[in-house]
Amino acid sequence: MAGEKRRFTIGYALLPKKENSFIRESLVNLAKSRGVDLVKIDRERSLVDQGPFDCVLHKLYGEDWKIQLADFRSRNPNAVIVDSPDAIERLHNRISMLQVVSELKIENQSETFGIPKQIVIYDQETLFDNQAWELLKFPVIAKPLVADGSAKSHKMTLVFNRDGLNKLKPPIVLQEFVNHGGVIFKVYVAGEYVQCVKRKSLPDVSEEKLKSLEGSLRFSQVSNLPTHEKSDDTYYKMMNLEDTELPPQIFMTDIAKGLRKAMKLNLFNFDVIRDTRFGNRYLIIDINYFPGYAKMPGYETVLTDFFCDIMILKEREKGLLEECSQKKMAGTDGRQLLNCEEEVRKTVTNSGCSDGEEKENSIQV
Ligand SMILES: O=P(O)(O)O[C@@H]1[C@@H](OP(=O)(O)O)[C@H](OP(=O)(O)O)[C@H](O)[C@H](OP(=O)(O)O)[C@H]1OP(=O)(O)O
Numbered sequence: 001m002a003g004e005k006r007r008f009t010i011g012y013a014l015l016p017k018k019e020n021s022f023i024r025e026s027l028v029n030l031a032k033s034r035g036v037d038l039v040k041i042d043r044e045r046s047l048v049d050q051g052p053f054d055c056v057l058h059k060l061y062g063e064d065w066k067i068q069l070a071d072f073r074s075r076n077p078n079a080v081i082v083d084s085p086d087a088i089e090r091l092h093n094r095i096s097m098l099q100v101v102s103e104l105k106i107e108n109q110s111e112t113f114g115i116p117k118q119i120v121i122y123d124q125e126t127l128f129d130n131q132a133w134e135l136l137k138f139p140v141i142a143k144p145l146v147a148d149g150s151a152k153s154h155k156m157t158l159v160f161n162r163d164g165l166n167k168l169k170p171p172i173v174l175q176e177f178v179n180h181g182g183v184i185f186k187v188y189v190a191g192e193y194v195q196c197v198k199r200k201s202l203p204d205v206s207e208e209k210l211k212s213l214e215g216s217l218r219f220s221q222v223s224n225l226p227t228h229e230k231s232d233d234t235y236y237k238m239m240n241l242e243d244t245e246l247p248p249q250i251f252m253t254d255i256a257k258g259l260r261k262a263m264k265l266n267l268f269n270f271d272v273i274r275d276t277r278f279g280n281r282y283l284i285i286d287i288n289y290f291p292g293y294a295k296m297p298g299y300e301t302v303l304t305d306f307f308c309d310i311m312i313l314k315e316r317e318k319g320l321l322e323e324c325s326q327k328k329m330a331g332t333d334g335r336q337l338l339n340c341e342e343e344v345r346k347t348v349t350n351s352g353c354s355d356g357e358e359k360e361n362s363i364q365v
């Protein structure tokens with residue numbers, strides 16, 4: 001009907017746990033009220049047989065899913081896939097994950113950022129090799145090299161001395177443990193949107209304490225433990241979230257934008273700690289694809305805004321492509337038309353990727 005706004009359909013493919021936490025009625029209803037329908041993709045059926053979808057939102061792993069997405073993309077070149085599986089894959093390895101941080105250039109006079117010193121260990125022999133240890137000093141955190149979302153990939157060991165190395169199972173990343181006052185900052189990114197929140201982390205380890213600690217301590221997803229579990233435990237007693245100041249918002253936003261552009265990802269968060277030795281030095285220790293947005297205040301609005309941005313971008317692309325075909329009908333030769341269509345795709349795809357001024361409604365595609 002004339003004047004009726006076109007609706008936009010987003011198919012989502014998520015593991016059951018993620019679907020439960022993310023696809024809440026409040027999100028579905030808000031998105032619907034703004035013209036976006038969220039539709040579950042049936043994982044028992046092939047993706048190309050479902051839809052039509054203007055966009056596919058996903059957090060699934062494995063070769064079969066990658067093939068399905070590639071198939072879908074070739075049959076639906078105008079649909080947006082959030083995000084590209086190749087771009088996500090970089091986050092499945094804790095070395096490639098943080099490499100991108102070292103390549104970022106951000107101008108800031110008063111704060112600095114980087115990553116903790118780290119080495120990768122592929123076998124048991126290298127673990128005890130003195131040469132490998134020249135760079136690092138205890139305590140260190142041993143993290144599984146693979147970060148594929150499995151429970152195993154979150155199992156960390158805080159190692160206090162050489163004795164603690166015996167129980168480790170390579171391939172692992174050994175990362176210097178940096179005292180940070182027991183508070184971690186989680187910076188959530190959804191397209192253009194950036195929000196930083198505080199969470200409890202591991203307490204500092206003093207030089208004194210280090211001498212008396214035995215071997216190692218295993219832990220997993222400390223920032224996700226329910227609050228009562230932490231407050232019952234004397235180990236977590238010293239931490240005080242309320243008294244901790246957030247990092248400067250503009251600094252976190254600049255890092256988030258730089259990461260988004262470099263990684264070509266729209267949906268991620270990164271964990272940041274502030275080195276207590278220098279109150280203005282920030283270290284990025286982890287980057288997660290499609291994190292737990294539902295824990296973020298106002299997540300429904302943030303995500304719906306993001307969906308609408310994709311919708312606006314697609315509409316803009318459609319309008320520009322229509323202009324191209326009108327030029328064709330007006331007699332412009334075929335070669336020029338091809339250039340026109342290429343230009344449109346380049347313009348829309350690169351929105352927000354340019355080094356110059358950031359355009360509104362930019363999505364990394
Ligand atoms: O489930 P949630 O809400 O705790 O979210 C997890 C994230 O928590 P966060 O939002 O950072 O507090 C979590 O972040 P952390 O690893 O705790 O820094 C991961 O992103 C996790 O995904 P995966 O297991 O690595 O694939 C996320 O798990 P999935 O929901 O994607 O399984």
Ligand SMILES: Nc1ncnc2c1ncn2[C@@H]1O[C@H](COP(=O)(O)OP(=O)(O)O)[C@@H](O)[C@H]1O
Nearest residue numbers: 116141154175176177178201202223271285286
């Ligand atoms: N280099 C580090 N120094 C101090 N604490 C760290 C460091 N790396 C990780 N941590 C602590 O360990 C937790 C888990 O590590 P992280 O790399 O974020 O793994 P995961 O992917 O399981 O969240 C962090 O939330 C933080 O509390």
Ligand SMILES: [Mg+2]
Nearest residue numbers: 271286287288
């Ligand atoms: Mg983390």
Ligand SMILES: [Mg+2]
Nearest residue numbers: 147286287288
């Ligand atoms: Mg992680």
